[in-house]
Amino acid sequence: MIPVSPLDDLELALRMGDIADHITGPRFRALDLRVREKPDRTPVTDADTAVETAVREALRSARPHDSFAGEETGGSVTEGRTWLVDPIDGTKNFLRGVPVWATLIALLQDGRPTVGVISAPALYSRWWAAAGRGAWLRRGPAGSAPLPLRVSARKSLADAYLSTTSTRTWDVFHSRAAYLRLAEECWEDRAFGDFLQHCMVAEGTLDIAAEPVVNPWDIAAVQVLVTESGGACTDLRGGTPQGGTGALSANPQLHRLALKVLSTAAGPGTT
Template sequence: MSSYKEHLPIAVEATRRAAEAMRQQSPGALASKGDRDVVSELDYAIERDLRAFLSTETPDIGFHGEEEGPSGSSSKRWVLDPIDGTSNYVRGLPLCAVSLALVQGNEAVVGVIELPFLSATYTAAKGWGAHANGQRITVSNTTCLSQALVAVGDYAVGPDAETRNQLRLALTGQLAAEVQRIRMTGSAALDLAWLAHGKLDAALTLSNHPWDMASGVIIAREAGAVVIDGHGARHDMTSTTTLAITPELTDPILAAYQKAITIVADAR
């Protein structure tokens, strides 16, 4: 277990490099990644820089970046989203992050989320807790749904978006009737970091890739969150739905999720 924690300084330095690039450089040219999705030149530049940096620092560990895919070992690998929330970043919105995790098998064991424009670095290693700027953090102790702030991931774009959004809209409707507020920040990493810090009470993402969630899952889990997939099983890197919730609200939020599923099924 101690070996996981030993990788944290390297991960922190990697995300620091990326965050500095985001603060000092422009996004550069934008390219389409499909329907209403973009990638910037800086996404690629950061990913290439961190791939090279981590290959030098940890040559026995593989790497998987969002933009250019895997290299090296697949059993133990760094998983990177160079800019989570690119759409926010290119418009000058500060709700964006660098998200880096160390994944062993199908489980994230180290995570760092850097929020370059919010002066926050979130870290965790399996068995060692979660921290924000070096201070231990835990999830909220909210027990009443009417007092909950819940983040919902972006609505779907691309093929079959209308069908995929039926569940998102139904879930939003269920939550809007019960929680204090719903938030949609545009960054899954930021949602999970703020859940870990007690700023949010749940972070619900209904479709995702490993690089979207890996670091946030270990940080949220080490802060005390329940992190499961859409079937109620323990979340891992094969999961495509992420439901991360402060413990006392797990049952009512899962009930809202299941009700949304029923509403969509009945409508078809």
């Protein structure tokens, strides 16, 4: 197999983002949008499945030796190179007409994210990063100049702006009490949710993003974005977020402080 450069992989991921945008854009707020409920009671739309199928086929053509794992059509992370795709992160927003949703595309090499693209066409925004190449944001139409990203420099939880996805999930997967303790120590908290909060950490407009449960396709793209912007992105115990046991993004100092607070949880379901 011919070696592929990180920039070639990034360029491919950006092209996959274009493919996704061409599908999701016309289906957003479409009157004939089809929605069904998956066994875990989360919704999936015809746009989700169309994006994942199109991206999977395009990647199979461009990188036939790579593995693929997606939220809707399955697959698993293997040794070597695996592409991860979340066709629409924020499906509930998408089907309700809320513009906060995005396609997430990431490349894992031996389990480590090396390329990430987060494309949010309804927000006119696209974030991307590659290992050793920095993190970037393009806001506006294609062709707009990208901006380099850097996490905030705040040092104290008392000055930190915190976000999560849903406080209800903390009851099930970690500890609502632990999250509320963290919120009480921070300057302010909101629920920007999903991909957006981690992207905002990478931008430096938000200081901490914390959620108690993630899937690999939820976190891989934003993990490399946060890391390349100078931050840390781990699970709630300081390990890899690929294991599903939550995600915590922040600058290194706030990350250490937030981990300490969250570690006081007694266990899942603690209130």
